[in-house]
Amino acid sequence: MYEWSEEQLAIRDAVRRFVDDEVRPRVELLEHGDEPPYGVIRKFYSTFGLDEIARERFAAQLRRKVAGDGAPARRGGEASAAMTLIAIIELCRCCPGIVTAMGVSTALAAGTVMKSGTPAQMERWGLDLLTFDKIGAWAITEADSGSDALGGMKATARRDGDGYVLNGNKTFITNGPYADTIVFYAKLDDGTVADPRERPVLTFVLDRGMEGLEQSKPFKKMGLHSSPTGELFLSDVRVGKDRLLGEGESEMKGAGRESAKDNFATERAGIAAMSLGVIEECLTRCVEYAKNRLLWGKPIGDFELIQLKLARMEVARLNVENLVFRHIETVSAGKSLSLAEASAMKLYCAQAASEVAMDAVQLFGGNGYMSDFRVEQLARDAKVFQIYAGTDEIQVTHIARDLLSR
């Protein structure tokens, strides 16, 4: 694959029109006002029939689960992967926070329920998350365990009769302040495993309003303002086994850790597409600015230092686009990226997006520092690509560990 097909370009154009009509006019409200992104996301879903596609996908996955087919559901291969990534790219040209809020709910929260849940749990929580009728959060990170999320996790699940009592706090939780459904990771504390780092990780599903569950207000952040991020506080939250994904500890033995790691790979692939959106937008704006901004009587594009910046942006765009194409081809071949491959892709793309966006601010000069010219927002937003879904430093360790294990 070296270019988008005609149908993929048609999807791109349709999403681009939606972004121009529905997102750009309210980007200030989303970024600096009090408008959460969920109304726009739901309109995006209904406009393009994504809710209908989600229902069909849910029915197929449920049938497979009931039939006992443990293999990952085929999701239409290339067409489905490309459709998702094109939407991510186009939305990220304007408002990456929307993609973060949408992706965490439909890919991470819903994805975990659909993969690890029983058929009853899929029906109870999965469908509404996939259609975005309900907002989902995926709660794993804690204040003292970001990159060490699984080992250093302090949230506990203590057995209590047929159920559990959950305690602990989570932070940096996307959609945390508004989530209707929360996928919550906690360590089983039954006293049989002495070392807390080695205790089994269990995954629970919580609903907004449960006794003992508190959802904070949104944090103030450097960027990604349109993606509400917050904390969760659990104090003796009592849950039945029906809220333990898989509904059995034996089924969940090791599964909590594995489902989290699967999601790491999914997240990392998505960030390549998010990076491409930011890079494409910055490059388009920079080329136009370089042609029209006059200094000493000529366009600044005539100056070689500006040309160098543009050329470096184009190199980054081509490389990141090629990585996105490679991901689509991998999926279409029925394969998936290894964690190390996804890490390598995420590391490169996140750094490229951040560098391109900061160079765009520099190229625009004083105007670049002003919000009207949009690139400063993209620069602030892109920085988080190097931090969330695994920091640059963690990606390096995953890549190196894989190389050295061969």
Place this chain on the structure above:
Amino acid sequence: MQAMNVVVCVKQIPDPAAPASLDESTHTLDRTGKLILDDSDSYGVEMALQLADTEAGDEVVLVSMAPNGEVSGLRTALAMGAAKALLVSDPVLAGTDALGTAKVLAAAIRRVEPDLVIAATESTDGYTGTLPVQVAEILGLPSVTFAKSISIDGSNVKVERQTEAGYDEVESPMPVVVTVTAGVVEPRYPSFKGIMAAKSKPVETLTVADLGLDASEVGVSGSRQEIVDVSEAESRSGGEIVVDEGDGADRIVAFLEQIKVI
């Protein structure tokens, strides 16, 4: 009620956002590259789809003409929900004028046996605004222009026809040709599934000979109109800047009265 065939005449035009060029000899627009659905036709497509959506079995058929076999614009309308398309494509069509185009489209429309033919009031590249009524005349059908809404009542069509003062309520037996004013409905976005399905929807391509027309009736040779010269539009003057010294509102009103806007 019997299923209804709604034909929408759609034009594929060079992307207005891309730089356009004119053929030096004929002064006509260069149409050799990728063409897109004329934005003014998207309203007719939407109106036809809304009418077809109300009755099961009703079908929207696109009819178009393009010299180079281009279907990109048709795929856009098919993705919105039209069932199929009929494209007349033939090298001899290059340079065809409005009447020649009307002859070609009328011949194509006749094959579909429509109950209703919808067209835009005018295209956004040619702006002659004459084609729909020419098609109606050739087909021997009544025509209603400037529709802001269309409804079906038995074998009749009811149209709210825009006028300077408001709108007229017009009723006509079907089949009928109706032109739709831009902006009267909100054209739907094609769904992702619609876009993927559009590539497998039928697009029948016909030549001028297939329609039983003589090549001399179309193209440059068949044209009764000729563009003899094209010149650049005068650039707009800077306008008049009025400084508000307490009488700003009065001066605005006076200006609007002078140009007969109020």
